[in-house]
Amino acid sequence: MQTSEQSVFSEAEQAALAAIVGQIIPASQEFDVPGADDPEILADILISGAHLRDRLAVALAEVDLEARDRAAMAAEFRKAFAQEAELIQILTAQCYYRDARVMRALKLDVRPPFPVGYVQEPSDFSLLDPVIQRGEIYRKVP
Amino acid sequence: MTQEPVDVLIIGAGASGAAFAWSLADTRMHVLCLEQGGTPDPQTFPTTGRDWEARRLGDFALSPNQRRLPEDYPINDDGSAIKVANFNGVGGGTVLYAAHFPRMHPSDFRVHSLDGVADDWPVDYRTLEPFFAENDRMMGVAGLAGDPAYPSGKAPPMSPGPMGRSGRALANGFNALGWHWWPCDLAIATQEYDGRAPCINLGACISGCAQGAKGSVDITYWPQALRKGVELRTHCRVREITVGPDGMATGVIYFDRDGQEQFQAAHVVVLASNGIGTPRLLLNSTSGQFPDGLANSSGMVGRNLMFHPYASIQGIFDTPMDGHNGPHKSILSQQFYETDPARGFVRGYTFETSRGLGPVATAVMGMEWGHIPWGADHHGAYRQLQDRVTGLFAICEDLPEDHNCVTLDPDLTDSHGIPAPRIDYTLSDNSKKMLAHAIARGTEAMQAAGAKQVVTSAPIPLAGWHQMGTARMGADPARSVVNEWGRAHDVRNLFIVDGSIFVTSGGVNPTSTLQALALYIASQIKNRLANLFD
Ligand SMILES: Cc1cc2nc3c(=O)[nH]c(=O)nc-3n(C[C@H](O)[C@H](O)[C@H](O)COP(=O)(O)OP(=O)(O)OC[C@H]3O[C@@H](n4cnc5c(N)ncnc54)[C@H](O)[C@@H]3O)c2cc1C
Numbered sequence: 001m002q003t004s005e006q007s008v009f010s011e012a013e014q015a016a017l018a019a020i021v022g023q024i025i026p027a028s029q030e031f032d033v034p035g036a037d038d039p040e041i042l043a044d045i046l047i048s049g050a051h052l053r054d055r056l057a058v059a060l061a062e063v064d065l066e067a068r069d070r071a072a073m074a075a076e077f078r079k080a081f082a083q084e085a086e087l088i089q090i091l092t093a094q095c096y097y098r099d100a101r102v103m104r105a106l107k108l109d110v111r112p113p114f115p116v117g118y119v120q121e122p123s124d125f126s127l128l129d130p131v132i133q134r135g136e137i138y139r140k141v142p
Numbered sequence: 143m144t145q146e147p148v149d150v151l152i153i154g155a156g157a158s159g160a161a162f163a164w165s166l167a168d169t170r171m172h173v174l175c176l177e178q179g180g181t182p183d184p185q186t187f188p189t190t191g192r193d194w195e196a197r198r199l200g201d202f203a204l205s206p207n208q209r210r211l212p213e214d215y216p217i218n219d220d221g222s223a224i225k226v227a228n229f230n231g232v233g234g235g236t237v238l239y240a241a242h243f244p245r246m247h248p249s250d251f252r253v254h255s256l257d258g259v260a261d262d263w264p265v266d267y268r269t270l271e272p273f274f275a276e277n278d279r280m281m282g283v284a285g286l287a288g289d290p291a292y293p294s295g296k297a298p299p300m301s302p303g304p305m306g307r308s309g310r311a312l313a314n315g316f317n318a319l320g321w322h323w324w325p326c327d328l329a330i331a332t333q334e335y336d337g338r339a340p341c342i343n344l345g346a347c348i349s350g351c352a353q354g355a356k357g358s359v360d361i362t363y364w365p366q367a368l369r370k371g372v373e374l375r376t377h378c379r380v381r382e383i384t385v386g387p388d389g390m391a392t393g394v395i396y397f398d399r400d401g402q403e404q405f406q407a408a409h410v411v412v413l414a415s416n417g418i419g420t421p422r423l424l425l426n427s428t429s430g431q432f433p434d435g436l437a438n439s440s441g442m443v444g445r446n447l448m449f450h451p452y453a454s455i456q457g458i459f460d461t462p463m464d465g466h467n468g469p470h471k472s473i474l475s476q477q478f479y480e481t482d483p484a485r486g487f488v489r490g491y492t493f494e495t496s497r498g499l500g501p502v503a504t505a506v507m508g509m510e511w512g513h514i515p516w517g518a519d520h521h522g523a524y525r526q527l528q529d530r531v532t533g534l535f536a537i538c539e540d541l542p543e544d545h546n547c548v549t550l551d552p553d554l555t556d557s558h559g560i561p562a563p564r565i566d567y568t569l570s571d572n573s574k575k576m577l578a579h580a581i582a583r584g585t586e587a588m589q590a591a592g593a594k595q596v597v598t599s600a601p602i603p604l605a606g607w608h609q610m611g612t613a614r615m616g617a618d619p620a621r622s623v624v625n626e627w628g629r630a631h632d633v634r635n636l637f638i639v640d641g642s643i644f645v646t647s648g649g650v651n652p653t654s655t656l657q658a659l660a661l662y663i664a665s666q667i668k669n670r671l672a673n674l675f676d
């Protein structure tokens with residue numbers, strides 16, 4: 001895992017990003033899941049979002065880390081920096097929903113799709129009976 | 143450096159180039175294909191890692207402008223309502239395609255005679271039928287015979303892929319409305335087939351198939367073409383086609399994998415670079431004889447660009463659907479395929495199902511739609527959507543219009559300094575009406591299938607994955623670029639075999655038809671070898 005000192009995001013930007021992603025997806029006892037500001041998930045966000053740093057820097061500089069009402073702060077940020085907020089939202093979802101703890105809580109197998117794959121129910125082609133009964137529908141050409 | 147001349151030089155190793163090369167190899171001529179990208183390695187495809195969904199926005203992004211890999215060329219699509227999606231490498235677009243493999247209908251080849259719009263094709267369904275069948279066998283198509291939306295005789299070599307819960311729900315919806323539907327023809331193996339393993343429902347066909355079940359041409363046509371003696375040179379980007387004083391093509395100038403400029407002489411040059419890459423190359427091939435670009439005396443090179451505007455109709459159910467489990471496509475409906483003047487537009491569209499969303503896409507789409515909030519309620523709302531979304535896409539027939547075009551951007555170039563394409567494209571009124579109709583009917587179908595909420599949008603911006611019409615075929619040299627069998631009207635040893643030669647677009651995914659056409663042109667060349675240049 002990359003240490004925070006190695007990140008392309010400055011310390012202040014890391015703190016701002018943590019504040020925002022923690023508001024997008026906070027930890028939940030009810031659902032037994034960490035928040036997106038969990039250290040492991042945040043480290044993933046910092047690495048995976050490195051290429052976005054320059055596009056986010058100005059917006060992150062405006063995050064009020066002293067705000068007492070963090071939810072209101074995040075809502076304000078989303079309004080003021082819609083494009084940057086969307087980038088952060090996508091980045092957060094990408095890293096959060098591949099975290100093993102989150103996947104387990106969602107009853108997802110903690111693995112990539114390949115090589116095991118998934119199983120599908122058998123198809124019921126008797127559903128086609130009415131379509132077949134109605135007959136040809138293609139347009140004849142002379 | 144000059145290299146020994148080859149008999150036939152193909153530019154592009156995608157869907158059409160592969161089929162054409164495989165067929166022409168029967169002649170035992172020296173067939174060489176130059177491809178700007180490399181050969182994809184399925185072991186590195188996204189579904190081999192837990193970050194598979196994220197890579198869709200990175201090295202497996204659909205847009206070359208987003209991917210920006212060395213083999214990609216930039217496309218200025220700022221002036222287009224629909225943005226290009228492609229793959230540049232052996233396999234071309236088929237590496238990323240969803241492998242939905244419907245044929246165009248007989249009526250699609252006769253739109254002028256039937257509906258008084260655009261032009262009739264100089265070939266017809268019956269002529270292409272044996273090539274459709276040969277191509278289905280080579281690509282390994284799974285489907286069900288007997289679809290009443292087609293003439294009899296279409297018999298896919300494998301049984302269909304899974305309908306799944308989402309396909310079943312939509313089939314019930316279509317049945318409730320009394321509409322046509324049928325299992326999709328998919329170029330996806332449902333059993334061991336010609337060395338390919340069967341599909342295991344990875345659910346990420348458009349990020350490349352790590353299982354090798356999907357019939358992309360790097361694993362269907364290419365291995366066989368290479369065994370038959372075709373030569374394939376990768377990481378070779380063609381800059382221009384050269385011509386001699388007699389107006390015949392003499393070969394191409396290209397950049398090899400080390401960035402060195404090379405000249406390759408050829409007796410016949412074949413363009414298979416797709417509906418954007420082909421006009422780009424022709425427009426870049428100017429000379430004293432062809433000041434406006436090669437084979438462009440008609441002015442039609444780059445014009446009449448067609449994409450297929452797409453409508454998206456997403457249903458949210460309160461019972462589990464498939465999520466991303468399964469091939470993207472399961473069933474289609476062609477209830478609104480053929481023209482009905484009462485609808486207020488000509489021609490029509492296909493509904494194809496789009497299976498469902500992976501865990502990340504569920505969150506992203508849910509937040510985008512406003513269904514999943516930021517904050518403490520995120521988790522509960524997420525669980526309301528998890529595996530509960532399934533979609534319909536409407537693929538609308540696009541008609542050729544002169545002003546929808548590919549030109550050369552005055553400033554933008556690729557990494558070799560070759561001028562890049564620029565696209566100008568607007569939706570016609572006919573397309574807008576068709577999209578509106580598809581949204582309304584698709585919403586009905588979703589509700590009949592049991593969806594509690596329906597989210598719609600049109601056109602889908604990043605859905606320029608079908609690129610057609612920019613060097614169209616026709617009998618009249620004043621109104622078309624190639625003749626009835628793919629030979630350029632202006633240059634008798636230059637052929638075009640990719641989607642650029644489509645006269646109209648039909649309302650189905652084009653690859654089955656464009657490969658059948660490439661096989662047809664190869665067969666015409668084989669039959670005419672003695673007097674090919676007459
Ligand atoms: C995400 C996605 C989903 C799709 N889904 C479907 C589907 O379900 N069904 C369907 O029918 N179609 C689908 N398609 C479209 C399908 O991929 C195309 O119709 C098909 O690949 C077009 O074939 P082609 O031979 O015209 O061009 P391509 O397959 O695009 O091949 C062109 C090749 O030429 C090469 N090239 C271009 N310029 C040069 C140059 N100057 N020098 C050297 N090489 C060059 C390119 O690198 C490329 O490999 C999809 C496409 C995408 C991107």
